Every structure is written in structure tokens, then in C-alpha cells.
Amino acid sequence: MKRFNKKYLVAFMFLLPSLIGLSIFVLYPILASLVMSFTNWDGLTPMKFNGIENYIQLWKDETFKISLINNFYYTGVSVPLTIIFSVLLAIMMNAKVKGIGVFRVLYFLPNVTAAIAVGVIWSSMFTKEGPINQVIALFIENPPHWLGSSLWAMPAIIIVSVWKGVGYFAIILLAGLQGIPHHLYEAATIDGANKWKQFIHVTVPVLSPVIFFCTIMAMISSFQVFDTIVAMTEGGPGRATNVLVYHIYNTAFLDFEFGYASAMSYILFIIILLVTIIQFRTQKRWVHY
Amino acid sequence: MKQSNVLDNKNIPQNGNNIKLRKSLFSLFTYFILLIVAVVMVMPFVWMLSGSLKDAATIFQDSMNLIPDNPRWDNYPKVWTSVPFAMFYWNTTKVAFLTTVGTVLTSALAAYAFAKLEFPGRDKIFFLYIATMMIPDQVTMIPQFVLMRDLGLINTHTALILVKLFHPFGVFLLRQFFLTIPNELSDSARIDGCSEFRIFWNIILPLSKAALGTLVIFSLLNSWNDFINPLIYLSDQSLFTLQVGIRYFQQLYGADYHLIMAATTLSLIPIIIVYLFAQKYFIEGISTTGLKG
Known part of the structure; x- marks a missing residue:
């Protein structure tokens, strides 16, 4: 018995640094945030519970609703675009052409660079007289005033996020493509399937778990978009690009409404959880393992 | 037949010459698309570098001119000291x-x-x-x-x-x-x-x-x-x-885009250098953890 206890003790010693840190800096904040979401705490005065007041307030909060709608717009457009482009890109990269390594390095580059820095670069490219509009002006009369227009600011943000994310997912998908056994294609060819049919009936089904994984990852991160917004629009013009995390940040660290902001952060958590659950529920219809 | 040329969905009779021609046409097409995507991916960084060597007047005037006529190297010391x-x-x-x-x-x-x-x-x-x-x-x-x-x-x-x-x-x-x-x-x-x-x-x-x-x-x-x-x-x-x-x-420096581009270039240099040297590990790391996750 004594010998066993010593074994456990050794194991706990290995675990301890991580577990203590996780408890103090992650687990405790998760619970504290839940408790705070039922208070109107400003971070200084004594904490007062106000029940579900914050959550009721959120229903009536115009800016919060707008930030939610904006975020769903951003997610609904940027995630499908990112996934479609990365699947196409992965297929192209899977072609055994020379110099593919160089392309891979270049495609992945936007992903390693800081979102704040690339946001700054793109916001200078999206200026009214900037290079993007100079190109567009070759084709149409009045190019949009991207970041200055409440109609076009979000599409600009979406373009940047697709540009930044596509390489990352393409590389994950490429690894999945390379895992598809060749005999599947050979069998399909014998059955008389052309390239398009092979794509629909072999590539997509076999790749579907990876596409599924990428979609979830892209969705989760799309609900957490922040850096790009700060660098490019600061939520504007007006509230046109005010998204969830941007609104949470402002509520917590500019208005110091810690309780209210915590309630929002839990709504964010619930949205992410629901999106993940819905995806897992519906995956049976299109994901094949 | 291992290439996944999805965009090419015609069923041409399988004769040797035709296949060869199709294959080389296909890889030409693939190259073309891959190249365009590569340009899109890199262009913002090229624009950043180019802009960082211009001045407030010329940065948007000749955006297409990516190699500035009189590169203003002193943008960098200016940023570095400000x-x-x-x-x-x-x-x-x-x-x-x-x-x-x-x-x-x-x-x-x-x-x-x-x-x-x-x-x-x-x-x-x-x-x-x-x-x-x-x-x-x-x-x-x-x-x-x-x-x-x-x-x-x-x-x-x-x-x-x-x-x-x-x-x-x-x-x-x-x-x-x-x-x-x-x-x-x-x-x-x-x-x-x-x-x-x-x-x-x-x-x-x-x-x-x-x-x-x-x-x-x-x-x-x-x-x-x-x-x-x-x-x-x-x-x-x-x-x-x-x-x-x-x-x-x-x-x-809200409107001084040339200085902002110089500052952004400075901020990106270390990570880009590390990435270019260790790109193999970056990409392999992502593709393996991505799949396991």
C-alpha cells in the first residue's frame, strides 16, 4: 500500500505545476466570470447580485443585438468562403507540380503574421484612393469607400479574414487529401466516373471529416474576431462592424461594466457551444468516417 | 490519374497524345491559378514594403509603381526613434x-x-x-x-x-x-x-x-x-x-501611411525571418495537430 501511495505522490508532483496554474488562472476565472455575470459589478465597489438582470438587459440592448447580427453576418459569409477556397486550394496544391513547396510557404505566410499588423496593412490598401480602388476603378466608375462605408466595411473585413485563414485550412485539408488511398480513385475510374464525379463521390466524402473539423475551427474563431476589427474599423463606421468580442472588450475595459460584460462573454460561450453541438448533430448527414 | 483535376470534367477518349496534351495543359492551368493565389497572398506584404519607402504624397499616387523611384530609407530611422x-x-x-x-x-x-x-x-x-x-x-x-x-x-x-x-x-x-x-x-x-x-x-x-x-x-x-x-x-x-x-x-501617425508601413515592416521582420527558416516545422506542425485535434 505504501508503495502505491508513493507512486501517486510522484504522479501528482508531475501534474502539480500545471494543475495549480490551471486552477488559479483558468478554472477560477471561468467560475468567477459566471458569478460576476449575475452582478452589476464595476470592479471597484462591493459586488451586488442582481439576479438575471444582466441577461434581461441584453435582450433590450440595441448595440449588443447589432454586434450579434454583425457577427453572424461575418461568420455566415467568411466561414463558407474560407472553407470553399481552402478546399479548392488544397486540391490545386495536391497536384504533383514542381515547386509546390514554395507555394505552400507563401500561402501560409498570412497566417503566421499578426492580425493587428495585417489589419494595418489592409486598412491602408482599402483607403478611398488606395491601391485596391485604383484597380477597381479600371473596371467600374465609383469604387466603394470600403472602410468608410457602413455597407462595405464588413465585406472588407471578411476579405481580410478569408485571405488570412485560407492557407491554414488548405494545409490541414491537404494533409487530409494526401491520406486518401489511390485505390479509391482507381476503382472509381474503372466504374467510369469522370473527374467531377470522382470529386463529388470520392474526394468530398473521404475528406468530409477534415472539412467538418475545419468548419468548426473556422466558426469558433470567427466568433472571436477582434484584432482585425481594431486595426481596420474600430467597430465602425457607426456600429457597422461592431462584433461580439469588440463589444465585450469595450463594455469591460472602457465602461468598466464587469458584470454586464461577463454576461456577454457567457452568451458568446453558449453560442460557440451551440454551434459546435449543432454541427455535431448534423454531421451524420454529410460526414463519412 | 492521381491528380485531382476537378475543373476538367470532360471525358475525352483515352488516347496517348491527348492525355499528354491534357496533362500538360492541366499543369499549366494549375500553375497559373497557384501563381495568382500566391500573388494575392504576398501582395499586401509587397505593398507594405513599397509603401514604407515612399512619402505621404507618393504612397497612393503611384500605388502601381511598387519599386519607388527615390526610396526613402530615412523613414525607418524616423520610425525607430519616434x-x-x-x-x-x-x-x-x-x-x-x-x-x-x-x-x-x-x-x-x-x-x-x-x-x-x-x-x-x-x-x-x-x-x-x-x-x-x-x-x-x-x-x-x-x-x-x-x-x-x-x-x-x-x-x-x-x-x-x-x-x-x-x-x-x-x-x-x-x-x-x-x-x-x-x-x-x-x-x-x-x-x-x-x-x-x-x-x-x-x-x-x-x-x-x-x-x-x-x-x-x-x-x-x-x-x-x-x-x-x-x-x-x-x-x-x-x-x-x-x-x-x-x-x-x-x-x-493616423494619416502618415508611409511611416505606418515602415513600422509594420519592422514589426513583421522577425516573425517572417523565423518562419522562412523554420517553415517546414510550422507547416508540418499545423497539418499534424490540425488533423489530430
């Missing part, structure tokens, strides 16, 4: 280095316990780690701030390190890898009287270089590119990291 850029480099490096070392050490130790040792409640505690991974950082952001304030760590780098250090991803990643190492190795070492720590340090870690490398890259990038935490915690300019430094510079 904000403490050297400090930004040092601060970012220090925070990223310490965060990475700390993450790898604590994660590896915990992962070893989860993968190779037995203790009561092991699987339940590991489940807790996984469940924590599902929770977005924004949920912990506010209480972490209050906690750091109570610990007197506002406006310090320690706060930035502590909020990143205990992310459960590292434990998860390394545990999955350690599980693939056969137990026979550590068992025979144990019979020879090796302590658990020596087994961990001398046997398991050297066999896990690939996974450790992935975690190092992940952690370095994550800390280096972190923006929201430095934004929340730092108010002293001398403590700024590159990311808040860039943001600060953007606010300071």
Missing part, C-alpha cells in the same frame, strides 16, 4: 520566450502524468483539461484582469505570461504524443531503478522532439502575436510589445 521600437522588440521577445519555456515545461510534466503514470481521478482531471479547452478566452478575460490587479500585476509582463502559460492545449497535444511511445522503454528503465523524472527527461522528452517542436512554435506564435492581453494590461509605452506598439503607432 517610438521605442528596440524596447518593443525586447519586450515581445522576452514575453514570448518565457511563455514558451513555461508552457512547454509545465505541459510536458502534466502530459507525462496523464499519459504514463497512474493516480486516482486521472481521467476525470484530464477531462477537465479538455472541457476547459472548449471555453473561449473571452470568458476568463475579465476575472483574470481582476485577479492580476489584486496581485499587483497590472502593467507588468508577468501578467501577459501568466494568462497564456496554463492553456490546456499543450497538455492535450503532448499527452496524445506520449501515448504513442511504447511503455516497454520506460518499464525497463524503471526496473533498472531509474527515477520517474529521469525516465521523463532522458527517455520520453528526447523521443518527443516533433511534438515539442510543434508546441514551441504554437506557443511562440500565440504569444508573439497576442494583441488583446497587452492591450488590456499595459499602459507604459516602455513595456509595450510589438503588436500594441504598432497599434499605438497607427493611432499616433
Whole structure:
């Protein structure tokens, strides 16, 4: 018995640094945030519970609703675009052409660079007289005033996020493509399937778990978009690009409404959880393992 | 026939010449598309470099002219001296280095316990780690701030390190890898009287270089590119990291895009150099962890 206890003790010693840190800096904040979401705490005065007041307030909060709608717009457009482009890109990269390594390095580059820095670069490219509009002006009369227009600011943000994310997912998908056994294609060819049919009936089904994984990852991160917004629009013009995390940040660290902001952060958590659950529920219809 | 040329869906009779022609046409087409995408991916960086060598008047005037006629190299010293850029480099490096070392050490130790040792409640505690991974950082952001304030760590780098250090991803990643190492190795070492720590340090870690490398890259990038935490915690300019430094510079020089581009170039140089040298590990790390996740 004594010998066993010593074994456990050794194991706990290995675990301890991580577990203590996780408890103090992650687990405790998760619970504290839940408790705070039922208070109107400003971070200084004594904490007062106000029940579900914050959550009721959120229903009536115009800016919060707008930030939610904006975020769903951003997610609904940027995630499908990112996934479609990365699947196409992965297929192209899977072609055994020379110099593919160089392309891979270049495609992945936007992903390693800081979102704040690339946001700054793109916001200078999206200026009214900037290079993007100079190109567009070759084709149409009045190019949009991207970041200055409440109609076009979000599409600009979406373009940047697709540009930044596509390489990352393409590389994950490429690894999945390379895992598809060749005999599947050979069998399909014998059955008389052309390239398009092979794509629909072999590539997509076999790749579907990876596409599924990428979609979830892209969705989760799309609900957490922040850096790009700060660098490019600061939520504007007006509230046109005010998204969830941007609104949470402002509520917590500019208005110091810690309780209210915590309630929002839990709504964010619930949205992410629901999106993940819905995806897992519906995956049976299109994901094949 | 191994190429996935989805865009080409015609069924042409399979005769030798035709196939050859189709194949070379196809690879030409592939190259063309790949090249266009590559240009789109790199263009913003080229534009940044080019803009950083122009002046306020010419930066938008001849956007198409990517190689400026009179490159204004003095934009760089101007940027370098107008904000403490050297400090930004040092601060970012220090925070990223310490965060990475700390993450790898604590994660590896915990992962070893989860993968190779037995203790009561092991699987339940590991489940807790996984469940924590599902929770977005924004949920912990506010209480972490209050906690750091109570610990007197506002406006310090320690706060930035502590909020990143205990992310459960590292434990998860390394545990999955350690599980693939056969137990026979550590068992025979144990019979020879090796302590658990020596087994961990001398046997398991050297066999896990690939996974450790992935975690190092992940952690370095994550800390280096972190923006929201430095934004929340730092108010002293001398403590700024590159990311808040860039943001600060953007606010300071709102319309001077040529200077902003020079500052952005300076901020991106280190990460791009590291990436170009270690790109193999970056890309392999992402594709393997991506699939396992």
C-alpha cells in the first residue's frame, strides 16, 4: 500500500505545476466570470447580485443585438468562403507540380503574421484612393469607400479574414487529401466516373471529416474576431462592424461594466457551444468516417 | 490519374497524345491559378514594403509603381526613434520566450502524468483539461484582469505570461504524443531503478522532439502575436510589445501611411525571418495537430 501511495505522490508532483496554474488562472476565472455575470459589478465597489438582470438587459440592448447580427453576418459569409477556397486550394496544391513547396510557404505566410499588423496593412490598401480602388476603378466608375462605408466595411473585413485563414485550412485539408488511398480513385475510374464525379463521390466524402473539423475551427474563431476589427474599423463606421468580442472588450475595459460584460462573454460561450453541438448533430448527414 | 483535376470534367477518349496534351495543359492551368493565389497572398506584404519607402504624397499616387523611384530609407530611422521600437522588440521577445519555456515545461510534466503514470481521478482531471479547452478566452478575460490587479500585476509582463502559460492545449497535444511511445522503454528503465523524472527527461522528452517542436512554435506564435492581453494590461509605452506598439503607432501617425508601413515592416521582420527558416516545422506542425485535434 505504501508503495502505491508513493507512486501517486510522484504522479501528482508531475501534474502539480500545471494543475495549480490551471486552477488559479483558468478554472477560477471561468467560475468567477459566471458569478460576476449575475452582478452589476464595476470592479471597484462591493459586488451586488442582481439576479438575471444582466441577461434581461441584453435582450433590450440595441448595440449588443447589432454586434450579434454583425457577427453572424461575418461568420455566415467568411466561414463558407474560407472553407470553399481552402478546399479548392488544397486540391490545386495536391497536384504533383514542381515547386509546390514554395507555394505552400507563401500561402501560409498570412497566417503566421499578426492580425493587428495585417489589419494595418489592409486598412491602408482599402483607403478611398488606395491601391485596391485604383484597380477597381479600371473596371467600374465609383469604387466603394470600403472602410468608410457602413455597407462595405464588413465585406472588407471578411476579405481580410478569408485571405488570412485560407492557407491554414488548405494545409490541414491537404494533409487530409494526401491520406486518401489511390485505390479509391482507381476503382472509381474503372466504374467510369469522370473527374467531377470522382470529386463529388470520392474526394468530398473521404475528406468530409477534415472539412467538418475545419468548419468548426473556422466558426469558433470567427466568433472571436477582434484584432482585425481594431486595426481596420474600430467597430465602425457607426456600429457597422461592431462584433461580439469588440463589444465585450469595450463594455469591460472602457465602461468598466464587469458584470454586464461577463454576461456577454457567457452568451458568446453558449453560442460557440451551440454551434459546435449543432454541427455535431448534423454531421451524420454529410460526414463519412 | 492521381491528380485531382476537378475543373476538367470532360471525358475525352483515352488516347496517348491527348492525355499528354491534357496533362500538360492541366499543369499549366494549375500553375497559373497557384501563381495568382500566391500573388494575392504576398501582395499586401509587397505593398507594405513599397509603401514604407515612399512619402505621404507618393504612397497612393503611384500605388502601381511598387519599386519607388527615390526610396526613402530615412523613414525607418524616423520610425525607430519616434517610438521605442528596440524596447518593443525586447519586450515581445522576452514575453514570448518565457511563455514558451513555461508552457512547454509545465505541459510536458502534466502530459507525462496523464499519459504514463497512474493516480486516482486521472481521467476525470484530464477531462477537465479538455472541457476547459472548449471555453473561449473571452470568458476568463475579465476575472483574470481582476485577479492580476489584486496581485499587483497590472502593467507588468508577468501578467501577459501568466494568462497564456496554463492553456490546456499543450497538455492535450503532448499527452496524445506520449501515448504513442511504447511503455516497454520506460518499464525497463524503471526496473533498472531509474527515477520517474529521469525516465521523463532522458527517455520520453528526447523521443518527443516533433511534438515539442510543434508546441514551441504554437506557443511562440500565440504569444508573439497576442494583441488583446497587452492591450488590456499595459499602459507604459516602455513595456509595450510589438503588436500594441504598432497599434499605438497607427493611432499616433493616423494619416502618415508611409511611416505606418515602415513600422509594420519592422514589426513583421522577425516573425517572417523565423518562419522562412523554420517553415517546414510550422507547416508540418499545423497539418499534424490540425488533423489530430
